[in-house]
Amino acid sequence: MxxxxxxxxxxxxxxxxxxxxxxxxxxxxxxxxxxxxxxxxxxxxxxxxxxxxxxxxxxxxxxxxxxxxxxxxxxxxxxxxxxxxxxxxxxxxxxxxxxxxxxxxxxxxxxxxxxxxxxxxxxxxxxxxxxxxxxxxxxxxxxxxxLPQGVSLGPDRIRSGDEIILSGPIAEHGLAVLSAREGLELEGLSSDTAPLHALVKALLSGLGEDLHALRDPTRGGLATALNELAETSGSRFIVFEDTVPIRDEVRFGCELLGLDPLYLANEGRLIAFVSRGRGKEALQILKEEGTNPESAIIGYVDSHDRAQVILKTVYGGERILPMLSGEPLPRIC
Amino acid sequence: MxxxxxxxxxxxxxxxxxxxxxxxxxxxxxxxxxxxxxxxxxxxxxxxxxxxxxxxxxxxxxxxxxxxxxxxxxxxxxxxxxxxxxxxxxxxxxxxxxxxxxxxxxxxxxxxxxxxxxxxxxxxxxxxxxxxxxxxxxxxxxxxxxLPQGVSLGPDRIRSGDEIILSGPIAEHGLAVLSAREGLELEGLSSDTAPLHALVKALLSGLGEDLHALRDPTRGGLATALNELAETSGSRFIVFEDTVPIRDEVRFGCELLGLDPLYLANEGRLIAFVSRGRGKEALQILKEEGTNPESAIIGYVDSHDRAQVILKTVYGGERILPMLSGEPLPRIC
The missing domain is CATH 3.30.1330.10 (PurM-like, N-terminal domain)
Structure with a gap:
């Protein structure tokens, strides 16, 4: 044989x-x-x-x-x-x-x-x-x-004032794959790959119509997913850099390899857009689902007059967060 | 750009x-x-x-x-x-x-x-x-x-006595791809690639429950498809070599390249198993669909006591027609 x-x-x-x-x-x-x-x-x-x-x-x-x-x-x-x-x-x-x-x-x-x-x-x-x-x-x-009766999620339902939720720390899949490829042994690194449908079901049942849109930030990472949604919905998002959960070992590995975690792939995280005022409830639901103690409200939808993602940096400044362009990290998924 | x-x-x-x-x-x-x-x-x-x-x-x-x-x-x-x-x-x-x-x-x-x-x-x-x-x-x-109401096709519905129909001449896809790969310019060769759903619809509407099973003989060709069906249905098929339509240019190309057309892929042909006595009607339907003047009854289901395909050769002998094994022709589809 x-x-x-x-x-x-x-x-x-x-x-x-x-x-x-x-x-x-x-x-x-x-x-x-x-x-x-x-x-x-x-x-x-x-x-x-x-x-x-x-x-x-x-x-x-x-x-x-x-x-x-x-x-x-x-x-x-x-x-x-x-x-x-x-x-x-x-x-x-x-x-x-x-x-x-x-x-x-x-x-x-x-x-x-x-x-x-x-x-x-x-x-x-x-x-x-x-x-x-x-x-x-x-x-x-x-x-x-x-698709259950009445469920309709998509960027066309994103509204000014919506809170932007991230279900857990970012960049773990991308960094785990890249470091394995390079033969680096970085302590404590592990892909976040996981199915998200149970989480979505819980959000839908808890928030109903106040859950507007979902996206999993895979290739291109959080920054690229947010830009796609900003463009399709024609809206401007404000994101606070210090609220985006990143584990220390991931931050360390990214610095070592010269990578920006905002652009690294995730395979078990989601971004949710929920009506203003329902963000904390969304966090509660994610936390009750057990695996997401580090979920966070990372920003909000500012307006519908321009498609743009603005990052409020940890130093108090702000900059446009662009979509990934060039410098590809091939074969991450 | x-x-x-x-x-x-x-x-x-x-x-x-x-x-x-x-x-x-x-x-x-x-x-x-x-x-x-x-x-x-x-x-x-x-x-x-x-x-x-x-x-x-x-x-x-x-x-x-x-x-x-x-x-x-x-x-x-x-x-x-x-x-x-x-x-x-x-x-x-x-x-x-x-x-x-x-x-x-x-x-x-x-x-x-x-x-x-x-x-x-x-x-x-x-x-x-x-x-x-x-x-x-x-x-x-x-x-x-x-899947329309009441339609149920599959090898489990193959019965002793069923007539075996082939919707057109064989081996044209496989030979066209192989000769293109080898840079041979064989006259008149062309893949048979085509959608078959209209043909199936016509057969279903004309034959109803007397249409028992269908298979498209792709990789491994007619011989392999027949063997798979013989095995899954646990039955013995008799196939008459001289009834299997093969165009002259295909026969010539196969001889040139040392290939057996019975094992070459088709991408626009089907094999149909129909109740005894409905074969001619099936041919009529295929012919009315326009593209299949060369469809033919190529054999019948002999018995259910052993899974085997028997080829009655043009010279009057008979031999077991085995499934393709070894000698692969890779990347044909």
Whole structure:
């Protein structure tokens, strides 16, 4: 029995079948029938649908791996529009020569992440490309979620006066991946990768229509996510630098590597826009959900006459906080 | 303005936004709001869901390209369970340095293929990996389809006596891609890539419950698809070699390259299992759909006591037709 991925495994023939039966279905569960498409009962008429490809390097990093990340990332994209995630697909592009042991660790991690979040991986696909034509493993997950009656979240609902909530400390995923890639051993660093749908459900049920918009600040970090929302909603946000939670070890690691934590990716944090006066309640809800003792109100929506994010610095000054441009940190998710 | 894909384009920041706005949305259409997930009205309770990644090499080949292939492939997976394809996602993994002109040609081709098939690409994602870490462009498409009341197709419905229909001549996609890859100029070769959902709809409406199972013989070709169905249904198929339509130029190209057309991929053909006595009617329906003058009854289901595909050869002998094993033809789709 081979211990690495062979081109044969992508042929669609016998070897593909063995890989699917012996590895994928063993972890992800066996459907009643293996058909070209999964047949699903969707208990509502409003669905959310999203897709995300994961190319993170390295594929294992402190706090997670490409498998759990691929599950959490797509769950979170569904959660950000207020949907309950139900079904995921998993599309694998494997490089010839990848060790089957590593592949199995990734698939088992996906299975655990899906189970613990209560979603089902119901359909999949595997392609193998020759050595040197991909880098070990790329995973695409698409997801279907159920949008409850009356839920409508989006930047078009952002209003002047809205308070801006951040659900926890930032930059942990980005820094954990980068330091693992560079082979740095920084104490106490761990990705924040986590599913956010339970948090969203709690916010929706506690705040109702006063929850206006959600966004997970992934690639490009907090600064880029805020800029996107400012632009789509045509509004000006004021953010107070000293209120943005950043753990000491992350601050230290960022200084060491010359990185700005405001631009580093998060995979288990959300930004919420809530009606003026409901911010403290939102914090309470996040804190009751247990994992977010460091959530904070980081700013507010100032006006709708220009799309801009203003950072009030710790030194009392202010500056425009731009979107990420140039200096990419590739393959962070 | 750069003419190639840069790492920046995958940063999630300004350059990503420019690529999405200036290229993807221009071709694929602009949603009312750019959210983390598309919000959809699904007009029923039974849905089909599928995913497929495309890594074909070269990305342009006679009769198609990776873009149209990615749309057709996922539409066809939905069609094979009897679903009407409604929504697609598109996940791109781009290699740094890919020319934007080629990317645009691929995206425009996806848009055309989706429009002409009546499906909407509603959500997407783009990642960029450094030069040498992928090969130009990989595309994942996931798809959601609507399963009409009462439709239930699958290998479990295959019965002894069923006639086996093939909707057109085989091996054209596989041979077109392989010859393009090798730089061979074989006259008259063109991929058969095409959406099959209209054909399926016509078969369903004409044959009703007498249509038992469908499969598109993609990777691994007709022989592998038949073997998969024989195994899942636990039945023995008899196939008559001289009834399998193969165009002369394909037969010639296969001989030249030493390839067996029974194992080459198709991207616009289907195999249908229909009740005994309804085969001719099925052919009539396929012919009326216009594009399939060469559809044929290629065999029948003999018994349910062993899973096997028997080929009655043109010389009057018979042999077991095995599943593809070894000798992979990688990156054919």
């Amino acid at each position: 081979t211990k690495v991925v062979l081109l044969d495994h992508g042929s669609g023939g016998r070897a593909s079948q063995e890989l699917i039966e012996g590895l994928f279905l063993r972890h992800l569960g066996r459907p009643e029938q293996l058909l070209d498409a999964a047949v699903l009962k969707a208990p509502s008429e409003r669905l959310a649908f999203t897709t995300d490809s994961f190319v993170v390097d390295p594929i294992f990093f402190p706090g997670g791996d490409i498998g759990s990340l691929a599950v959490h990332g797509t769950i979170n994209d569904l959660a950000m529009v207020g949907a309950d995630p139900l079904f995921l697909s998993a599309g694998f592009i494997l490089e010839e020569g990848l060790s089957l042991e590593e592949l199995e660790a990734v698939v088992a991690s996906m299975a655990r992440a899906a189970r613990s979040a209560g979603v089902c991986i119901v359909t999949g696909d595997t392609k193998v490309v020759p050595r040197g034509k991909a880098d070990r493993i790329f995973i695409n997950t698409a997801g279907i979620g159920l | 750069t003419k190639v894909v840069l790492l920046d384009h995958g940063s999630g920041g300004r350059a990503s936004q420019e690529l999405i706005e200036g290229l993807f949305l221009r071709h694929l259409g602009r949603p009312e709001q750019l959210l983390d997930a598309a919000v959809l009205k699904a007009p029923s309770e039974r849905l089909a869901f599928t995913t497929d990644s495309f890594v074909v090499d070269p990305i342009f080949f006679p009769g198609g390209d990776i873009g149209s292939l990615a749309v057709h492939g996922t539409i066809n997976d939905l069609a094979m369970v009897g679903a009407d394809p409604l929504f697609l996602s598109a996940g791109f993994i781009l290699e740094e340095g890919l020319s934007l002109e080629e990317l645009e040609a691929v995206v425009a081709s996806m848009a055309r293929a989706a429009r002409s098939a009546g499906v909407c690409i509603v959500t997407g994602d783009t990642k960029v990996v450094p030069r040498g870490k992928a090969d130009r462009i990989f595309i994942n498409t996931a798809g959601i389809g609507l």
